[in-house]
Amino acid sequence: MKQAAQKKVAQFIGFFMLRTCLTLVLAILLLFLYDIGRKGGGAISWEFLTQAPRKGMTQGGIFPAIFGTFLVTLITAVLAVPLGMCAAIYLNEYAMQGRLTRIIRLSIRNLSGVPSIVYGLFGVILFVNVMRFGTSVLSAGLTLGLMTLPWTITASEEALKTVPNAYREGALALGATKWQSIRTNVLPYAVSGMLTGTVLGLARAAGETAPILFTGAAFFLPYLPRSPGDQFMALPYHLYIMATQHHQIEQVRPIAYGTALVLIVLVLGMNMTAVVIRYRLRRKRR
Amino acid sequence: MNVETGIAKIETRDLDFYYGTSRALKRVNISCYKNRVTAIIGPSGCGKSTFIRTLNRMNDVIPGTRVEGTILLDGKDVRAPDVDVVELRRRVGMVFQKPNPFPKSIFDNIAYGLRINGMRDKSKLEEVVEKSLRGAALWEEVKDRLEENAFALSGGQQQRLCIARALAVEPDVILFDEPCSAIDPIATAKVEDLIETLEKSYTVVIVTHNMQQAARVSDYTAFMMLGELVEFDVTEKIFTNPANKLTEDYITGRFG
Secondary structure (H helix, E strand, O other): OHHHHHHHHHHHHHHHHHHHHHHHHHHHHHHHHHHHHHHHHOOOOHHHHHOOEEOOOOEEOOHHHHHHHHHHHHHHHHHHHHHHHHHHHHHHHHOOOOHHHHHHHHHHHHHOOOOHHHHHHHHHHHHHHHOOOOOOHHHHHHHHHHHHHHHHHHHHHHHHHOOOHHHHHHHHHOOOOHHHHHHHHOHHHHHHHHHHHHHHHHHHHHOOOHHHHOOOEOOOOOOOOOOOOOOEOOHHHHHHHHHHHOOOOOOOHHHHHHHHHHHHHHHHHHHHHHHHHHHHHHHHHO | OOOOOOOEEEEEEEEEEEEOOEEEEEEEOOEEEOOOEEEEEOOOOOOHHHHHHHHOOHHHHOOOEEEEEEEEEOOEEOOOOOOOHHHHHHHEEEEOOOOOOOOOEHHHHHHHHHHOOOOOOHHHHHHHHHHHHHHOOOHHHHOOOOOOEHHHOOHHHHHHHHHHHHHHOOOOEEEEEOOOOOOOHHHHHHHHHHHHHHOOOOEEEEEOOOHHHHHHHOOEEEEEEOOEEEEEEEHHHHHHOOOOHHHHHHHOOOOO
């Protein structure tokens, strides 16, 4: 009898602690969103979203930064999505699962933990100097792409692992080649997970400052980038400038908060897209 | 262990199989006769599933495994360098332990094997789908719902769907790897009936842990233990008058 009561108390304490942790995390997150929403909400207007900054960036909008972030993320996606997915397919489906593959996989996991500033410096050397793309949206996009690749590969591989082996064997047993079994019986069921992971990686890239700092992001530009060789303005970098580098920091504070809000909404929007993609594809499967 | 007769469709000679360094099959010699049902029985881990999977080289996809000895299909070594494993698997179909329909419609499941071989003709596909489903005694149950997802079928129907899917590519041999272990008794009875009708057109090999099943459906039975073939004979003989003491102990339920 006594033991049963003790067990119940232990269970209560256990669940209580878990619930407290969750509540705490949620509270911090909500507080953070609330604060930015409250302080940045006032700055948001049609003009803010569609106009260029004016008067030493104390007035006007942030359209060039929104456009620049969009552009650089697009280049990131063009590099990271196909390359990452194909590498994951090779690693999970074709590569001999031996020591070499394990080392490669471990290296990829480690790369995803490398600080983003290191990618930034690497991007300067490789894309800006060696490949002579200059400080440009192309160099920055490729640098972000490199940074995103480990995430894309890892997420895609995890998605491929969730496809039951029975689908592969079932296809092979009917005389399918390995590629046929992958294309018709593995990829259709892994692709939603692969895309989800990829979009999450891209959302992370869109919010990064360090990798674009030396590779192409500009403090201020009077024009929009017209080619991949041009420099660009980007939301995270713009935010950094507005928050710490501007000569009239108090005056531009609302703009900084507005920029932060736009950036967060953009990233959340991308994450929501990932959720929607997954949901849609899952439903189609049923 | 010379048993009569017929033409050996599949024949293994001194078949050895290794998972890494552990030896799962030891010099196994079994013949599966044309248009007959051969059952492989034995306790768990005796190598019966490993054996059947060597016949269509399904074990090739498991890393770190090795085959030694000879597997003949129509007298030709299936591991010869000029044998196309894809074509081999089309000729030697397989039905797995757990029903594994693809998450596609019933129609697309059956048509899968034809489509990967380049068949595009819609009316021909329809014809084969119907024929295969009839062959698997499933047509009457699903003819009005071919576009439904195969997961909507019951477990037993799913397994017959997998049989129909195997029939669609017109194999010579069908391997059953414990096909009834994941379905209920009524569905099992249907699958067993089906296996008996298949023998007219196909050579059937079935792995089962269910001795009654082996007795009911098969013409020949092989009893395996610890990777070795203990006894191979006409099913009736195995179950009424086994030559080996181990076989007798197993079929009378003294172990297993």
